């Protein structure tokens with residue numbers, strides 16, 4: 001199977017293009033070949049998108065939304081197929097694959113609803129017989145750069161608000177997971193989205209991503225990926241005075257206080273740390289635990305880890321799938337040595353699973369480090385794998401401080417029964433998402449998604465906040481006095 005670009009409502013002829021293999025991380029099997037586009041392809045796609053957007057912006061928003069209802073309906077109809085494709089190319093276990101597709105369906109319906117809202121504001125004018133209002137106006141052609149860990153959900157968080165607001169988009173999916181983008185292109189095509197509104201260009205960040213960022217007619221870049229790449233994207237966008245929305249790394253913690261329901265906390269940690277094999281930007285990679293319950297929590301956690309089945313995510317009984325590729329496997333593994341050199345104790349895991357049946361895939365054993373100090377690299381850097389660092393604290397205040405002592409600020413969680421602590425925690429945890437008595441993952445699409453500090457740059461994906469990325473405020477004054485009225489000067493009369 002050859003995956004080619006979808007531009008201007010057509011599958012682009014791949015003649016002469018280079019291709020790269022798409023591998024199933026569970027067994028190394030080649031699933032498809034993906035086209036690696038060039039800056040030239042980006043130029044052609046932007047041209048088509050620009051022409052399409054002019055017409056699309058004039059389609060009434062509720063009519064634009066009708067396409068989203070159709071997209072949602074088709075995604076729902078194909079949910080199982082989409083989940084299977086997702087699991088094959090990305091590796092997450094099938095129930096999470098279904099969950100991710102559901103996230104996309106929810107986003108379609110939610111943003112379709114925005115077609116009948118897209119609220120603006122009316123504001124009194126300081127002058128008589130003058131009407132003032134502000135409306136959300138589409139921006140133009142927007143560029144979406146998405147990661148491999150959520151190949152469909154994150155794309156829907158960006159593309160659906162973009163189109164309901166009247167923009168056309170150019171989407172560059174990760175080269176590791178282009179098959180979901182291909183499936184989505186088929187859906188965009190089938191619902192009859194006008195040509196050029198949705199465009200997908202496959203290729204590398206250095207070629208296609210750079211061309212998008214540098215293209216003067218792409219007016220917004222919405223990027224999800226690593227902090228390292230995001231910083232470069234932001235620099236280039238800054239130079240080009242381009243609006244940029246960044247969602248980057250996390251070093252999310254679950255705090256377990258001495259009054260917590262420990263069994264509940266263990267379940268939350270297990271799900272947030274080892275679900276998606278730890279490859280979520282919201283994954284729990286630190287457990288900040290009160291000293292009085294540390295031993296008990298560790299014991300219960302290790303017991304539960306022992307029951308996790310690891311393997312191909314298509315097998316319904318598997319709880320932890322493979323990681324995306326060999327490079328990721330090596331990066332995760334490098335942190336084991338780093339942690340041990342820093343003086344942390346490896347309680348379990350720390351190994352690449354290389355014996356049959358794991359030898360053909362990229363499997364890493366669920367790992368726990370104990371005796372971790374908050375400033376160790378394993379407690380500070382994003383590992384993006386199934387590795388948890390246990391940090392002991394003596395008080396609630398110290399727990400909050402340790403939580404906030406990383407450069408990231410995406411998600412945090414606290415387990416406690418004390419209502420006063422709950423309210424203090426939601427105020428003081430410096431992250432864009434806070435969970436009380438639940439793990440660090442599981443964000444719902446109708447709430448803003450994003451983080452503080454090194455995780456983002458003040459924007460949010462999904463929720464109504466996503467519209468802020470893909471619209472500009474336009475202020476409109478209608479003077480119906482029939483005479484010259486000067487604001488700030490004539491307003492005493």
Ligand code: UN1
Pocket residue numbers: 103149150279280281282283440441442443444
């Ligand atoms: C991500 O971690 O990259 O909150 C996205 C969650 C999911 C989305 C995560 N709904 O875990």
